[in-house]
Amino acid sequence: MKKRATMPKGALNLTASLVSILAGLLVGFILLMIFNFDKALYGFGNIVLTGLRTPDRVAKVLYTAAPLLMTGLSVGFAFKTGLFNIGASGQYTVGAVLALVGAILWQLPWYACILLGMIGGAVWGAIPGICKALFNVNEVITSIMFNWIGLFSANLFLYNSPRMLANAWGAINKDRTAALDKANPSAILPKLGMDKAMGSNYMNISIFIAIIAAFVMWYVLQKTTFGYELKACGYNRNASRYAGINDKRNIVLSMVIAGALSGLGGALYYLSGTGQFTMGKQLLSMGFNGIPIALLAASHPLGTILSALFIGYIQVGGEALQPEFAKEIIDIIIAAIIYLSAFSLLMRELILRGRSRRRQAEEEKSRQAADTVEE
Amino acid sequence: MSEYIIEMLNITKSFPGIKANDDITLRLRKGEIHALLGENGAGKSTLMSVLFGLYQPDSGTILKDGAPVKISSPNDANALHIGMVHQHFKLVEVFTVLDNIILGAEKTRWGVLRKDEARRRVVELSERYGLKVDPDARIEDISVGMQQRVEILKMLYRDNEILIFDEPTAVLTPQEIDELMEVMRGFAREGKSILFITHKLAEIMKVADRCTVLRKGRLIGTVDIADTSREKLSRMMVGRDISFNVEKKESAPGEKVLEVEGLTVPSRLHKKNAVKNVSFTVRRGEIVCLAGIEGNGQTEFVQALTGLEKAGSGSIRLKGREMTDMPIRERSRLGMSHIPEDRHKFGLVLDFTLEENLVLQRYWEEQFQHCGHILRRPVREYAQRLIEQYDVRSGQGAQTIVRSMSGGNQQKAIIAREMDKEADLLVAVQPTRGLDVGAIEYIHRQIVAQRDAGKAVLLVSLELDEVMDVSDRILVMYEGEIVGEFDPRKVSVQELGLYMAGAKRDDKKEAV
Numbered sequence: 001m002k003k004r005a006t007m008p009k010g011a012l013n014l015t016a017s018l019v020s021i022l023a024g025l026l027v028g029f030i031l032l033m034i035f036n037f038d039k040a041l042y043g044f045g046n047i048v049l050t051g052l053r054t055p056d057r058v059a060k061v062l063y064t065a066a067p068l069l070m071t072g073l074s075v076g077f078a079f080k081t082g083l084f085n086i087g088a089s090g091q092y093t094v095g096a097v098l099a100l101v102g103a104i105l106w107q108l109p110w111y112a113c114i115l116l117g118m119i120g121g122a123v124w125g126a127i128p129g130i131c132k133a134l135f136n137v138n139e140v141i142t143s144i145m146f147n148w149i150g151l152f153s154a155n156l157f158l159y160n161s162p163r164m165l166a167n168a169w170g171a172i173n174k175d176r177t178a179a180l181d182k183a184n185p186s187a188i189l190p191k192l193g194m195d196k197a198m199g200s201n202y203m204n205i206s207i208f209i210a211i212i213a214a215f216v217m218w219y220v221l222q223k224t225t226f227g228y229e230l231k232a233c234g235y236n237r238n239a240s241r242y243a244g245i246n247d248k249r250n251i252v253l254s255m256v257i258a259g260a261l262s263g264l265g266g267a268l269y270y271l272s273g274t275g276q277f278t279m280g281k282q283l284l285s286m287g288f289n290g291i292p293i294a295l296l297a298a299s300h301p302l303g304t305i306l307s308a309l310f311i312g313y314i315q316v317g318g319e320a321l322q323p324e325f326a327k328e329i330i331d332i333i334i335a336a337i338i339y340l341s342a343f344s345l346l347m348r349e350l351i352l353r354g355r356s357r358r359r360q361a362e363e364e365k366s367r368q369a370a371d372t373v374e375e
Numbered sequence: 376m377s378e379y380i381i382e383m384l385n386i387t388k389s390f391p392g393i394k395a396n397d398d399i400t401l402r403l404r405k406g407e408i409h410a411l412l413g414e415n416g417a418g419k420s421t422l423m424s425v426l427f428g429l430y431q432p433d434s435g436t437i438l439k440d441g442a443p444v445k446i447s448s449p450n451d452a453n454a455l456h457i458g459m460v461h462q463h464f465k466l467v468e469v470f471t472v473l474d475n476i477i478l479g480a481e482k483t484r485w486g487v488l489r490k491d492e493a494r495r496r497v498v499e500l501s502e503r504y505g506l507k508v509d510p511d512a513r514i515e516d517i518s519v520g521m522q523q524r525v526e527i528l529k530m531l532y533r534d535n536e537i538l539i540f541d542e543p544t545a546v547l548t549p550q551e552i553d554e555l556m557e558v559m560r561g562f563a564r565e566g567k568s569i570l571f572i573t574h575k576l577a578e579i580m581k582v583a584d585r586c587t588v589l590r591k592g593r594l595i596g597t598v599d600i601a602d603t604s605r606e607k608l609s610r611m612m613v614g615r616d617i618s619f620n621v622e623k624k625e626s627a628p629g630e631k632v633l634e635v636e637g638l639t640v641p642s643r644l645h646k647k648n649a650v651k652n653v654s655f656t657v658r659r660g661e662i663v664c665l666a667g668i669e670g671n672g673q674t675e676f677v678q679a680l681t682g683l684e685k686a687g688s689g690s691i692r693l694k695g696r697e698m699t700d701m702p703i704r705e706r707s708r709l710g711m712s713h714i715p716e717d718r719h720k721f722g723l724v725l726d727f728t729l730e731e732n733l734v735l736q737r738y739w740e741e742q743f744q745h746c747g748h749i750l751r752r753p754v755r756e757y758a759q760r761l762i763e764q765y766d767v768r769s770g771q772g773a774q775t776i777v778r779s780m781s782g783g784n785q786q787k788a789i790i791a792r793e794m795d796k797e798a799d800l801l802v803a804v805q806p807t808r809g810l811d812v813g814a815i816e817y818i819h820r821q822i823v824a825q826r827d828a829g830k831a832v833l834l835v836s837l838e839l840d841e842v843m844d845v846s847d848r849i850l851v852m853y854e855g856e857i858v859g860e861f862d863p864r865k866v867s868v869q870e871l872g873l874y875m876a877g878a879k880r881d882d883k884k885e886a887v
Contacts, residue, residue: 224747225738228731235726241683242713242721243735244704 013298016347020296021310024337031333032325039324047317047333057316059200063272065312066206067092070265071290072308073210073217074121074258076299080221081254082234087128087143088262089287090150095121095263096270096277097154100177103187103271104164110187114209114267121263122256124150129255133248139255147283155279166276176276188273206268211305213261218301230254262287292339298348377441380405380568381426381457381537386435388421395421396432397592403537408559408569410579410600412612413589414811419572422589423539426570427459428452458530459539464522466514473497473510476529493532500531504558519669520551527558538562539570544578548668549839549872556582574612574811576605577840588612613813621816623823626847629659631695632710632800632831638689640672640679640855648687649675651855657800662822662832664846664863666839668875672855673835674716677804680833681713682706683721694799707736710799714789714806716835722789723777730758730773733792765791765821783814790821801825804835819845839868853877 028047032040051061071088078085085091098120102113128142158164158177169178180188189204197203221227232240233250241247265286270277293311297303314337321329381403388396396418403409413419424430426437428446436443439455446452452459466475477493494510501508506524514522523543530538540559544552559569559582571583579586580600588595588611595611610616634656642649650672657663667673678684680691682703691699698706707713715721723732734743734754742753758773767787769775777785786806793801803822807815822845826832836842842849842863849861851874858880861871873879 223749225744225749226747228738228749232724232727232735236720236724238720239722239724239735241703242681242715244702244707246702 010300012348012351013300013303016351017296017298017303017307019347019351020340020343021337023343024340027336027340028333031329031336035326035329036324043321043325046320047314050317050320051313055198056200056202059195059198059203061309061312061316062207063202063204063274063312064315065308066210067265067269067286068289068293068311069207069210069214069304069308070268071262071287072293072297072304073214073290073301074125074261074265075290076294076297076301076304077217077221077261078254078258079294079299080234081230081250082237083129083132083251083254083258084140085125085143085255085258085262086140086291087125087146087287088258088265088290089283089285090143090147091121091124091259091262092266092287093147093154093284094124094150094266095259096266097157098263099267100164100270100277101161103180104169104178104183105161107184108187110189110271113187113271114264117263117267117271118260119263121266122260125255125257125259125262126252129252129259132255133251147287151281151283154277158277158279176278177270179276180271180273185273187271189268189271202272202274204272206272209268210265210308213264214301214305217261221301262290265290377438378405379403379438380440382438382441383422383426384436384438386422386425386432386437388418388425388430388432394592396425398435399589399592399594401587401594401597403568403570404585405568406563406566407584408563408571408582410583410586411570411572411589412574412576412579412586412608414574414612414813417589417612418592419589420541423459423541423570423572426452427457427539453533453535456534456536457539458533458535458537460523460526460530460541460543462541462543462545464526466522466525468515469513471511471513472508472517472525472528475514475525476510476532480533496532497528500528504531504561505554506558519546520548523547523555535567537568537570539572541572542574543571544573544575546669548876549868550876552578576608579608580605590614609812613811615813621819621823621844623845624827626661626826628661628847629829631656631658632693633657633833634690634692634695635680636690636692638676638679638691639687640675640684641687642675643684649855650679650687652689653852653855653857654689655850655857655860657831657833659799659829659831660826661847662826662834662845663848663850664842665833665835665850665852666842666871666875667837667852669837671852671875673804673852675855676852677713677716677802677835681711681715681802707796707798712736712793712796712798712801714793714801714803716804716808718782718786718789723785725776725778727777728773729762729767729769729775729777729780729788730754732777732788733758733761733773736792736796761788761791761795765794767791783810786810786814786818790818794821794825799830801830801832802835803832805837806834807836807838807841815841839871842871843868851875853880 029040029044032043036043051057071092074088074091075085095117099113099117102108102116124146128139128146131137131142132139162168164177165174166176166178167174169182171179189206191204194203195201221231229240229245230250232243232245233247237247269275269286289311293304293307296307318333379402383399383401386396386399387394399418399422401422411419411422421430425432426446428448428451431447437446438444444455446455467478470478473490473494476497477490482489482492497510500506506528508521508524508528514525543555547555559571562569573579583600585597585599586608587597588608590612606616636654638650638653639648640650653676655663665673665676675684679686682701686699690697693706693709693711696709698709719725724735734757738744738749743750755773761767762773765787768784769780777788790806806818806822810818822832822834834846846863849863849866849871850857851859851861851871853875854877859874860881
């Protein structure tokens with residue numbers, strides 16, 4: 001009778017995530033009905049279907065999903081090793097800017113820029129990691145601070161680097177970085193003809209790079225001694241110390257890798273050639289969306305691929321809500337869906353509890369049946 | 376009036392996935408000492424929690440003096456004069472003894488505490504039952520034995536007639552245990568009824584009138600102590616025969632393996648040293664036991680020895696090599712294995728599978744990895760061999776998540792891993808803590824087998840029975856110092872107890 005409700009872990013996580021997604025969509029639908037009852041069904045249809053309507057939209061989904069996948073991997077990887085990397089946004093920003101520096105100032109090709117982005121993110125992740133390992137400073141606090149430090153350092157740097165800005169390359173704006181097709185076309189990610197095939201400028205290899213990264217992370221965590229050590233530290237730091245694992249080194253390495261993943265995300269997004277880095281006073285949401293993406297996937301690297309595609313999909317769908325719904329409402333709805341998606345942990349617990357209760361009731365019944373037979 | 380003061384009839388209580396109590400009936404007579412015996416996880420604590428109002432039973436009834444009662448909270452229990460001394464005391468550390476005793480039952484006038492009367496009652500009670508306490512001392516400043524007396528006084532202050540003691544002797548010295556037994560007998564003579572939860576058979580034989588035995592959540596039976604024996608009780612508890620005496624040959628100590636010299640370890644809690652100038656050696660083929668009451672520096676000593684904490688000064692040598700400042704991995708490679716005190720905190724990664732835990736100390740070896748890639752098949756085969764050899768039982772074999780395994784099997788997994796390392800020195804800290812007699816017997820045999828295979832064994836234990844049965848040499852630690860060295864065949868438990876409590880010490884400092 002000691003058996004717990006047995007259900008394969010993967011299937012359980014998947015069910016929990018799907019239930020959360022459905023709940024999120026339902027809340028989104030209710031919100032739509034509150035704001036504009038007549039158009040609610042139409043709007044909801046847009047959220048759910050737009051992403052597959054045209055090849056161009058599919059391309060946009062993949063383009064949005066690539067950086068989300070990277071920040072999701074970053075947060076999930078840190079989770080697996082027992083760290084909460086809330087600094088993905090800062091690492092993403094620093095990675096993006098360093099990649100753009102390589103592209104615009106140094107006129108490097110795209111792969112070198114990607115590498116620079118990873119290095120930028122890695123450095124930004126390493127600092128909270130070092131603080132945690134050496135001085136036991138909580139990584140949540142340091143990495144939140146480093147989000148802001150990263151953002152304003154990037155702004156400060158861009159203000160003082162006129163060559164980086166769009167107006168130096170024949171455009172009029174000076175609040176954003178130069179468009180890559182003018183500044184350095186060789187830094188734009190290869191499109192391999194997919195853009196023509198799908199009729200979309202958004203299509204490039206970024207999603208494939210991100211998916212490869214997800215598989216690499218899965219391999220590292222699942223199959224290597226390094227991943228074994230990282231997970232041991234994450235689950236039980238004392239036991240890993242007892243086993244002679246250098247926990248301090250692993251904390252730093254884990255944050256370095258998480259940072260590099262986020263930095264790669266920033267590089268992929270801005271090297272697509274369709275977006276320009278705009279100096280603003282708000283943290284980039286791409287980094288924070290990595291948190292629900294990781295949660296939705298229960299931090300599993302391969303699951304992260306699916307959850308990033310899903311979040312990318314509804315974001316693109318949300319864009320199609322205009323003009324019937326205000327732009328802010330779209331953000332609220334997406335936020336509600338993401339928020340409820342993050343409940344997948346809770347859902348998992350509820351599913352488990354429901355199953356074990358049912359099982360118990362069945363056992364009870366069969367026992368009673370057996371008892372009556374005996375009598 | 377009913378012969379029984381409390382009757383728990385057909386109590387059933389389930390938790391998700393496990394039936395902790397399955398149709399259990401326990402009847403407590405007025406004025407008797409009734410022992411409740413069972414292995415870990417047999418359902419003793421659940422049953423008592425039901426009686427104390429902490430859990431509601433799924434089915435079954437409780438009668439007090441023959442009339443059904445409903446106990447839905449400890450307050451209800453208190454109103455029925457049921458009191459409980461928990462295994463881990465429920466005291467406010469920074470309050471005085473008196474404040475703790477009256478807490479929850481304060482007498483006030485116009486909202487102002489009236490302690491004078493309370494103090495008189497406490498002093499009167501403590502004199503009447505020989506429970507010496509200082510009502511104005513703070514809990515954090517008094518010994519564990521005295522804290523227990525405070526818990527007992529709490530029950531008396533509330534006029535409780537039914538007293539539940541949950542494993543009360545685990546934290547006491549032999550002298551304190553004798554005193555407690557005397558106090559319990561005194562209560563019974565006065566007509567109070569006592570429920571005494573334990574898994575120590577000797578204590579039951581000594582003090583109890585009757586004994587109820589549980590096994591795996593089921594009632595095995597209730598027996599009169601006068602008509603039973605230790606062996607019979609243990610068979611009821613475990614379901615098979617158990618040998619109590621650890622069989623072992625004379626030890627034949629060989630060369631020195633571990634040499635500790637003048638080791639001092641600073642305490643993490645206060646400025647003083649937790650371990651003071653400790654020196655001793657352990658040779659091949661002998662089991663040296665470090666005995667003492669909890670909190671006398673054993674934990675800190677072991678952490679310094681195994682590398683989990685830094686030593687202050689002094690030196691530790693393993694096979695002649697200095698290892699005072701060596702990293703843990705190197706100590707392990709040099710020939711040390713370590714069965715840690717806290718198997719959940721240190722010994723296991725609970726969310727890893729059994730096989731992952733079995734290679735925790737050697738996953739980096741050539742046979743298990745190639746260029747950082749873990750070789751699944753050798754790991755699986757190795758785990759399977761250990762599981763078979765050491766009889767580690769689990770739901771899904773090598774792939775079971777360790778968290779879902781029973782405590783005894785978790786410990787067996789650690790034993791398997793550490794003993795299979797073939798290290799020259801085995802450091803075993805409280806290796807049988809919280810385990811049932813069957814598992815204890817097994818682990819003791821394994822430790823003796825290691826000794827006979829020429830290993831040096833350092834056993835750190837708080838259990839005097841274990842100390843006496845297993846070791847070849849006993850070192851007693853008190854307040855961070857080694858205060859005496861004994862041959863287990865030539866010393867009595869009482870004598871050891873005096874040293875452990877700090878009442879006696881040998882001044883020839885150098886234990887060899």
